[in-house]
Amino acid sequence: MRRSRLATGGAAITRYALSLGLFVLIWFLAALYVGKPNTLPRPDVVFHEALEMIASGELLTNAASTLRRLLAGFLLACAAGVPLGLLMGLSRSLEAYVTPLIEMLRPISGIAWIPLALYFFGIGEALPHFIIFYGAIFPVVVNTAGAVKQVDRRLVDAARTLGASHVMVVREILLPGSLPMIFVGARIGLGVGWMAVIASELVGAPSGLGYLIEWNRTMLMSSRVLVGVFSIGFIGYLMDWMLRRAAYATTPWWTGWKQHG
Amino acid sequence: MGDRETPAWQARYLRPLALPLLLLAVWQITVMAQPSASGIAPTPFGVIRGFWELTLSGELPKSLLQSLFRIFSGFAAAFTLAVAAALLVSLSRAAEYLLDPVLETFRPIAPIAWIPLAILWFGTGTYAAMFIVGYAVFFPVFVNTLTGLRGVDPRLVNAALTLGASRTMIVREVILPAALPTIVLGARLGMGVGWAAIVAAEMTVGSKSGGGASGGLGQMMFIFLSYSLELRYIIVGMITVGIVALLIDAGFRRLERLLMPWPH
Numbered sequence: 001m002r003r004s005r006l007a008t009g010g011a012a013i014t015r016y017a018l019s020l021g022l023f024v025l026i027w028f029l030a031a032l033y034v035g036k037p038n039t040l041p042r043p044d045v046v047f048h049e050a051l052e053m054i055a056s057g058e059l060l061t062n063a064a065s066t067l068r069r070l071l072a073g074f075l076l077a078c079a080a081g082v083p084l085g086l087l088m089g090l091s092r093s094l095e096a097y098v099t100p101l102i103e104m105l106r107p108i109s110g111i112a113w114i115p116l117a118l119y120f121f122g123i124g125e126a127l128p129h130f131i132i133f134y135g136a137i138f139p140v141v142v143n144t145a146g147a148v149k150q151v152d153r154r155l156v157d158a159a160r161t162l163g164a165s166h167v168m169v170v171r172e173i174l175l176p177g178s179l180p181m182i183f184v185g186a187r188i189g190l191g192v193g194w195m196a197v198i199a200s201e202l203v204g205a206p207s208g209l210g211y212l213i214e215w216n217r218t219m220l221m222s223s224r225v226l227v228g229v230f231s232i233g234f235i236g237y238l239m240d241w242m243l244r245r246a247a248y249a250t251t252p253w254w255t256g257w258k259q260h261g
Numbered sequence: 262m263g264d265r266e267t268p269a270w271q272a273r274y275l276r277p278l279a280l281p282l283l284l285l286a287v288w289q290i291t292v293m294a295q296p297s298a299s300g301i302a303p304t305p306f307g308v309i310r311g312f313w314e315l316t317l318s319g320e321l322p323k324s325l326l327q328s329l330f331r332i333f334s335g336f337a338a339a340f341t342l343a344v345a346a347a348l349l350v351s352l353s354r355a356a357e358y359l360l361d362p363v364l365e366t367f368r369p370i371a372p373i374a375w376i377p378l379a380i381l382w383f384g385t386g387t388y389a390a391m392f393i394v395g396y397a398v399f400f401p402v403f404v405n406t407l408t409g410l411r412g413v414d415p416r417l418v419n420a421a422l423t424l425g426a427s428r429t430m431i432v433r434e435v436i437l438p439a440a441l442p443t444i445v446l447g448a449r450l451g452m453g454v455g456w457a458a459i460v461a462a463e464m465t466v467g468s469k470s471g472g473g474a475s476g477g478l479g480q481m482m483f484i485f486l487s488y489s490l491e492l493r494y495i496i497v498g499m500i501t502v503g504i505v506a507l508l509i510d511a512g513f514r515r516l517e518r519l520l521m522p523w524p525h
Contacts, residue, residue: 015358015362016362018358018359019358019359019360019361019362019363020362020363020366022359023363038381039381039382093276096272096276096277097276097277097279097280098280099277100276100277100278100280100281101280101281101284104281104503105503107502107503107504107506107507107510108499108500108502108503108506109456109457109460109502109506110457111373111457111458111460111461111464112457112460112479112482112498112499112502112503113499114461114464115464115482115483115485115486115495115498116486116492116495116496116499118486119486119490119492119495194371195371195372195373195454195457195458195461198371198373198374199373199461199464199465202373202376202377202461202465203464203465209374210373210374213374213377213378214376214377214465216377217377217378217380217381220381222378222381225377225378225381226378228374229370229374229375229378230370232370232371232374233366233367233369233370233371233374234369236369236370236371237369240369
């Protein structure tokens with residue numbers, strides 16, 4: 001049993017290496033054929049550039065400022081969105097008042113706010129923070145409100161019968177019961193926020209990964225742009241993986257992880 | 262919890278409209294209370310007038326059509342490619358081993374991150390925007406189609422085989438219809454991301470190329486920011502972005518019901 005799993009793991013790695021190796025080979029040949037490093041740089045050049053950008057600290061400083069913005073905007077969105085969603089899940093009249101406003105604003109993507117926000121905030125930290133917050137809060141609120149409503153009412157009734165107070169019902173039943181779906185909302189929010197921070201840095205921020213790729217584009221340094229693009233993908237994947245792990249670790253009993261994980 | 266009976270009119274009109282109307286009123290009054298700002302500060306009525314003016318001048322319809330053309334052509338290309346790739350991966354083990362790792366490597370890269378390279382490769386026009394939309398659409402469609410194809414009940418395939426169906430017939434008559442709900446779902450998700458991405462692409466291009474011929478809604482908004490500071494025209498653009506997003510979503514839901522009248 002154990003050996004066979006090891007063997008399949010090894011086979012998976014071999015397949016992965018083979019597939020990506022073939023891709024890099026095609027890329028290499030295509031780059032030779034195109035022959036314009038400003039348009040399509042060779043993979044080995046990109047790799048060297050990546051090492052250089054790591055050694056000079058350029059990649060890490062920019063990644064750090066992007067992550068700092070994302071984290072601030074995202075945590076703010078969670079801090080505002082989770083309580084609002086909980087209240088909406090608890091009170092049907094509050095939900096009736098707030099939902100139309102949310103449904104009105106939600107289709108306007110955070111990215112569409114960039115020009116107006118650029119006028120109000122100028123180039124700097126406030127712009128990406130606002131755009132991330134705006135993009136992330138809707139999935140968080142909507143999923144939290146939905147999560148509270150799908151908690152089994154019989155559990156609430158049982159607790160009430162046993163004399164639990166309002167606060168206790170919220171803390172002991174509704175909150176843990178809705179935690180998995182809150183995590184799902186947070187994951188979607190983080191993904192949207194990641195798009196939003198890159199977009200806002202492309203247009204209006206003096207640092208960050210989005211700024212890095214756009215700046216190197218104007219310098220015609222395609223290899224450096226590609227390093228930035230791959231870093232964006234890698235970091236995005238890593239964050240999603242960490243949040244998934246955290247969600248699974250806090251609510252291992254939830255049966256829906258197969259579907260949403 | 263513990264809702265008291267509310268009159269029908271209140272539940273129907275007052276509740277949903279109260280907050281949006283209040284917000285609009287506060288917005289209008291705040292701007293009117295500051296005469297010094299009235300030159301550039303937009304008001305709700307100003308925005309409504311802006312809609313009318315931009316429609317008459319032809320700027321709004323032209324940019325909107327340009328963006329719509331890009332998103333639908335980019336979508337059509339990416340959708341075809343994604344469904345074909347998913348079919349290939351689900352039918353052939355070799356294709357799965359070769360394609361899957363590469364696609365999984367590129368999937369987490371946000372489409373917006375490709376904008377600078379798309380500009381380098383395709384210039385600042387329609388093709389760059391189409392590439393971004395295509396990238397955004399491809400992965401949700403691919404992943405959902407693959408999930409759908411793999412979820413097809415093997416008994417259906419076996420039954421068709423027993424009855425003498427050929428391989429193409431099984432794909433066309435059994436597998437694709439069974440996977441249709443998830444394929445359409447993937448298309449809907451992809452269009453949602455694609456629409457946000459195309460606005461970002463047009464905006465980035467618009468902010469850099471200094472208002473060339475690249476056009477589109479995103480660039481229209483940016484030109485109003487950098488050249489004429491007509492904030493109410495920017496808001497017209499934002500509302501248009503929202504309405505189009507809603508319409509696209511509603512259209513796909515409609516399509517879902519039309520293609521699959523059975524409950525799923």
